[in-house]
Each structure stands twice: as C-alpha cells, then as structure tokens.
Amino acid sequence: MKPPRLFSGGTVCTGLLGLAGVWLVLAPFWVGYQTAGTTWLRATHNDVVVGAVLVVSSLLGLFGQVAFGLRDAALWVERDQRAAAATGAQQQEA
Amino acid sequence: MRVGRYVSALAATSVAVAAGIWLLVAPWVLSYPQQASGWGPQVLTDFWTGMAVLVLAFLALALYGGTAARALRAPVASAATAAVAEPTGDEDAAPVPEAMPAQNGAAHEPAAPPPVAPAPAPATASGTLDDMLVPIATALLSDLVKRRAAASGGGNTGGEGS
Numbered sequence: 675m676k677p678p679r680l681f682s683g684g685t686v687c688t689g690l691l692g693l694a695g696v697w698l699v700l701a702p703f704w705v706g707y708q709t710a711g712t713t714w715l716r717a718t719h720n721d722v723v724v725g726a727v728l729v730v731s732s733l734l735g736l737f738g739q740v741a742f743g744l745r746d747a748a749l750w751v752e753r754d755q756r757a758a759a760a761t762g763a764q765q766q767e768a
Numbered sequence: 769m770r771v772g773r774y775v776s777a778l779a780a781t782s783v784a785v786a787a788g789i790w791l792l793v794a795p796w797v798l799s800y801p802q803q804a805s806g807w808g809p810q811v812l813t814d815f816w817t818g819m820a821v822l823v824l825a826f827l828a829l830a831l832y833g834g835t836a837a838r839a840l841r842a843p844v845a846s847a848a849t850a851a852v853a854e855p856t857g858d859e860d861a862a863p864v865p866e867a868m869p870a871q872n873g874a875a876h877e878p879a880a881p882p883p884v885a886p887a888p889a890p891a892t893a894s895g896t897l898d899d900m901l902v903p904i905a906t907a908l909l910s911d912l913v914k915r916r917a918a919a920s921g922g923g924n925t926g927g928e929g930s
Binding site for chain 1: 780781790799821831
C-alpha cells in the first residue's frame with residue numbers, strides 16, 4: 675500500500691487562493707484606484723477585507739493539510755512496522 | 769487514512785467559494801462607480817479576481833472531494849489488510865492449508881495420514897450470521913478433508929472406500 679501523500683493538487687489550488695488573497699489586498703494600490711494617504715474607497719475596504727479572509731482561510735487550510743497529513747504519515751509508518759513485525763513472526767513460526 | 773485533513777481543506781475551500789461569489793456581485797451590491805466607457809478598474813478587478821477565485825475554489829473542492837471519497841473507502845481495505853497482517857492466534861490451531869498438500873503428496877503411499885481436525889471458529893466471528901455459518905463451514909471442511917483422505921487411500925488400495 676502506498677503511503678499517504680502530504681501534498682496534492684488541492685493543496686496547490688489552496689496556495690493559489692492564498693496568492694489571490696494577497697493580490698486582492700494589493701490590487702487597489704497596484705491598479706491605482708486607491709491612492710495612498712487618502713480616505714479608503716468602499717472598493718478598497720472590500721478588497722482588503724476579502725483578501726485578508728482568503729489569505730487566512732488558505733493558510734488555515736494548508737496548516738490543517740500539513741498537520742493532519744503528518745499525523746496520517748506517522749500512523750501509516752506505525753501500521754507498516756506492525757505488519758512487517760507480524761510477517762516476520764509468521765515466517766519464524768513457519 | 770483519516771479524513772480530518774480533507775475536512776479542514778474543504779472548509780477553507782468553502783470560504784473561498786463564498787468569497788468568489790461575493791467578489792462577483794460586490795461591485796453592484798456596493799455600487800462601485802461606473803465609467804461611461806464601461807466597467808471601471810474597481811469593477812474589473814473584483815469581477816475577474818472573483819471569477820479566478822471561484823474557478824480555483826471549485827477545482828480545489830473537486831480535488832479534495834475526490835481524495836476524501838477515496839480516503840473514506842480506504843478503511844475497508846486497510847481493515848482487511850490489518851486483519852491479515854495481525855494474526856489472531858488461531859492460525860496455529862487450524863493448519864488446514866498445510867494439510868492439503870500433505871494429502872496430495874501422500875497419494876502414492878499405502879496409508880494415508882489421518883484427517884486433520886476441523887478448524888475452530890475464528891475469533892472474529894461474533895455476529896449471529898457468522899455464528900450460524902461457522903459450524904457449517906467447519907463441518908463441510910472436515911467432510912472434505914475426510915473424503916480426500918479416503919480417496920487418496922482408496923486409489924492405492926484398489927478402489928476401496930468412497
């Protein structure tokens with residue numbers, strides 16, 4: 675049986691969503707509809723808030739992926755070692 | 769394999785889906801300023817970013833959902849593998865697979881070895897149906913072993929016994 679993978683295509687998509695959040699935070703200033711030092715427009719408020727939400731949720735998702743993936747990998751190694759020990763015991767008895 | 773990692777990822781992706789939908793409709797909900805030539809830079813930024821976020825989020829949902837579905841089906845196979853890998857201790861008392869080659873190998877000898885004792889019920893058979901089926905399977909196995917022993921012994925002694 676193959677060991678569980680730590681990263682997958684979904685992980686890449688989650689990382690890209692985080693980058694989209696960074697883009698949303700920077701877009702008002704990058705595109706130029708918000709000048710620095712002036713009162714923020716509604717669009718700027720919206721973009722910064724939604725971008726921050728995207729960044730935080732993506733980071734949490736990636737953190738969960740890595741944390742649970744490491745736990746699954748540890749469980750897999752433990753089970754693999756147990757199966758190898760059982761096979762060795764059976765061969766010794768035979 | 770556990771599915772906790774996919775639950776957290778699916779939750780994050782669901783947030784991204786909601787954010788993408790909001791970005792698509794936000795220019796009209798929040799009444800962004802429009803230009804005479806068409807959409808302004810604020811509308812263009814939010815609309816196309818929202819579209820990209822929505823596409824990425826749905827792609828991530830599909831990928832995570834597929835992997836989670838495979839992970840949910842995996843415990844059946846892994847449990848079966850664990851049952852094979854972890855001996856219960858009954859294998860010593862049930863040497864039936866080893867007895868079959870011994871019967872076949874003793875076909876040319878005058879006296880066939882005695883039939884092997886029937887295998888005891890496995891420790892995992894705890895349900896009602898299993899409790900009913902295990903004695904039947906044990907009796908059938910014992911009968912099969914006896915018939916094979918009699919057939920191998922009868923072939924050497926001129927067809928006696930059946």
